[in-house]
Amino acid sequence: MKKASLFLIFLIHLSFCFAQKKNSKVASDNRLKSQLDSLVEQSASIFMKNNGRVGMSIGVIQNGTPYLYNYGSTRxxxxxxxxxxxxxxxxxxTKTFGAALLAQAVLEKKVTLNDDIRKxxxxxxxxxxxxxxxITLLNLVNLTSGLPNWMPEKDLFSKAHPDSIPFILDSVHSVYSRQNLYRDLHNVKLQVMPGSVSRHCNTAAQLLGYIMEEVYQDSFENLLKIYICRPLKMKNTLLLGPGKLPREMAKGYDGKGRQMPVINWEALRVAASIASTSSDMLKYMAFQLNEENPAVKLAHQPTFGKVEDGAIALNWKIKKTGTGKRSISHTGGSLGFSSYMVYYPELNSGIVLLSNQADPSTQTDLIALADKIIHP
Structure with missing residues (x-):
């Protein structure tokens, strides 16, 4: 009887703690002074109270005016x-930055989109x-190259426990070099004709970065600074590498609260290793909203599929909204971070969401959150 009573007390205490956590206010710097503030608060609070959420930064441009919000914790x-x-x-x-460099190279007549990459x-x-x-340069940026998504192209996970997969990836790719990628590229056998099927491809994005280095005779890291970060005054945006983690970087976690390795792998850096802040990404979004810039306009031209159903431009997804406006977007998911950026040139508006947590539902939830805040 005594044991049963103790167990009942434990259950009541557990239920109280759960309810308290569920109903507690999420830490935020939202000042709740405008209609947009209230909308962000309502939507972000729902997202943050989902199990496993750690922190999030939100950047909004509404009719050309920027707004910033932060929730949760960096750790x-x-x-x-x-x-x-x-x-x-x-x-x-990260892939959209490589596409921006390619668009610039086209305008400078250093390359054409239809160039064979073997050139x-x-x-x-x-x-x-x-x-x-x-395979052409265009195929690398509209996801139609036919190249394998990952290099090395081998089954790493068939017998692995799901919890170990992030650490297997890190152990393999942290020692997989540029030279290894070029070596293994000789063994690739295309299964589809380039330009015929669109699918996510880290290898294509990485290869584009290497090609941009060859075209400009400079490192991708320097090209990023010269053509994007310095002109846009993006002072906290960088290409991650071993020993290059900034002091202000959040810790990234999976859905179980385990801290995850950072993607700073040499053979995937140009595809996935740019790190940034919400304030910098608002500057990047403002840059992308300005289609009077010829490089931006070129990067937004649909090159595969129909806009009505969802087309691919230069590493951007282009789609028509219910009101006929264009939405231009990209998602991002690493081992411990999730991100989403969508903007509407005709409305001079958009939103970027950065979260230091990654599980199978995070990106979907970020997209839903963005749709609640921005109503195109």
Whole structure:
């Protein structure tokens, strides 16, 4: 009887703690003074109260005016509210920076989108074609190259426990070099014709970065500074590398609260390793909203699929909203971070969401959150 009573007390206490956590106010710097503030608060609070959420920074441009909000914490071991200068991994949003460099190279007449990529590779790759159709630079940025998503192209996970997969990835890719990628590229056999099927491809994005280095005879890191970060005054945006983690960087976690490795792998840096802040990404979004810039306009031209159903431009997804406006977007997901950016040029508005948590539902929830805040 005594044991049963103790167990009942324990259950009541557990239920109280759960309810308290569920109903407690999430830490935030939202001043709740405007209609937008209230909308962000309502939507972000729902997102943050989902199990496993740690922190989030939100950047909004509404009719050309920027707004910034922060929620939760940069780490799990103690409460540290994010700021406009908290650094997050952008993951696959990194790919849009490579596309911006390609658009610039096209305008400078250094390359054309229809160039065979082998023109810029130092070794011979007769295998990089399908029945005589080569992979072009355009194929690298509209996801139609036919290249494998990951290099090395081998099954790493068939017998692995799901919890161990992030650490297997880190152990393999932290020692996989540029030279390894070029070596293994000789063994790739295309299964589809380039330009025929669109699918996510880290290898294509990484290869584009290497080609941009060859075209400009400079490192991708320097090109990022010269063509994007310095002109836009993005002072806290950088390419991650071993020993290059900024002091203001948030800790990234999976859905179980485990701190995850950072993606700073040499052979995937150009595809997934740019880190940035909400304040910097608002500057990047303002840059992308300005389609009077020829490079931006080129990067937004649909190159595969129909806009009505969702087309691909230069590493951007283009889609028509219910009101006929264009939405231009990209998602990002690393081992411990999730991100989403969507903007509407005709409305001069958009939103970027940066979260230091990654599980199977985080990106979907970020997209839903963005749709609640911005009503195109």
């Amino acid at each position: 799990l071991d103690r409460p540290v509210l994010p700021t406009a200068n908290t650094v997050y991994e952008l993951a696959s949003i 810029y590779l130092k070794e011979d790759y007769p295998n990089l074609n399908y029945n005589g159709t080569p």
